[in-house]
Amino acid sequence: MRPVRKALAGALLGVLALAGCGQNTPQAAATPSPAASASSSSAFPVTVDAGNGKVTIQSRPERIVSLSPTATETLFAIGAGPQVVAVDDQSNHPPEAPKTSLSGYKPNAEAIAEYRPDLVVVSNDNDGIVGELTKLQVPVLVEPSAGRLEDVYDQITDLGAATGHADEAAKVAQEVRSRIEKAAASVPRDAELTYYHELDTTPYSVTSETFIGRIYGLFGLTNIADKAPDAAGGYPKLSAEFIAEADPDLIFLADTKCCGQSRETLAKRPGWSGLSAVKNDRVVQLDDDIASRWGPRVADLAETVGEAVRQATAER
Structure with missing residues (x-):
């Protein structure tokens, strides 16, 4: 497994333990409204209930x-975006983000401090970076891997409150929610389709207990990885024999950018050319980044899955 894929899997394995952030509450407000505007400096100080507790x-x-x-x-x-002065070496969207050599996997407090931040956002407290930056009196928000869709909406509003964009964040969260609900409602509930989601060419997959698995669950799909012998942890390594026997109706590839996978490359794998998804052209090439993150573009993923389910159902 490639180093980046290992790191991704490691982060995803912590989903159920770490996911879930609370509501954002302007400090000293007795009963704050979720839409309490943090769009101006008058909304501060603000306290955000993040993965590392309440951060003011x-x-x-x-x-x-x-x-x-x-x-x-x-x-x-x-x-x-205009308030962001530096992002880590894996942040590649949007293109205008100020990408640097900073690492989120091996964070260095001194390197981060050189950018004179007044807020740092991380997904994990790797190498005790939260404590190191706290010593420098730099506020840090831990926004961990999402375990469910509500975590996505919550983190969007977290960051909105923390940055002075509460109203904009509320609109984004609602738009993402609406798009996902619309995509899920667009497919027949009795499709009875099975699927396989590939993380990498090892191949590792995901079960229905993972965040990605729950996205597919919105469309009534049955995950072949749920019956894998080593499904504990949510990220089983499947054998070619297991996948061939399960013969999924749909295959979703989340290793197209990293590993150049496609229907054509799958057909060249021993025993895979006979899979129904390969023969019937039901192999869906996902954007690796969208399929491994839990930000606003998760709506794009949901819409892609919905379209694949509708097409597969129509062809039956």
């Missing part, structure tokens, strides 16, 4: 460092 941000941050590709996407989606 005294004033609107103007020098944000994001060490999470998902957080980077979210910050730009809610209008906080």
Whole structure:
């Protein structure tokens, strides 16, 4: 398994234990509204209930460092992009994000401090980076891997409150929710289709207990990986024999960018050319990044799955 894929799997394995952030509450407000505007400096200080507990941000941050590709996407989606001065080496969306050599997997407090941040966002407290930055009096938000869709919406609003874009964040969260619900409602509930989601060419997959698995669950799909002998943890390594026997109706590839996988490459694998999904052209090439992050573009993933289910159902 490639180093980046290992890191991804490691982060995803912590989903159920780490996921879930609370509501954002402006400090000293007795009964704050979710739409309490943090679009101006008057909304600060604000307290965000993040993965590392309640974090108070005294004033609107103007020098944000994001060490999470998902957080980077979210910050730009809610209008906080101009406040972002540096992002990690894996943050590649949007293209204008100020990408650096900073690492979210092996964070270095001194390197981060060089950007003089007044807010740092991470997805994990790797190497105790939260404590190191706290010593430097830099606020840190931990926004961990999502375990369910509600975590996605919650993290969007977290970042909105933390950056002074609460109203914009609320609109983005609602748009994402609406798009996903519309995509799920667009497919027949009695399709009875099976699927296989490939993380990499090893091949590792995901079960229905993972965040990605729950996305597929919205469409009534049956996950072949749920019956894998080593499904514990949610990321089983499947054998070619197991996949051939299960013969999924749909195959979703989340290793197209990293590993160049496609229907054509699958057909060249021993025993795979006879799979129904390969023969019937039901192999869906996903964007690796969208399929491994839990930001606003998760709606794109849901719409892609919905389209594949509708086509497969219509062809039956």
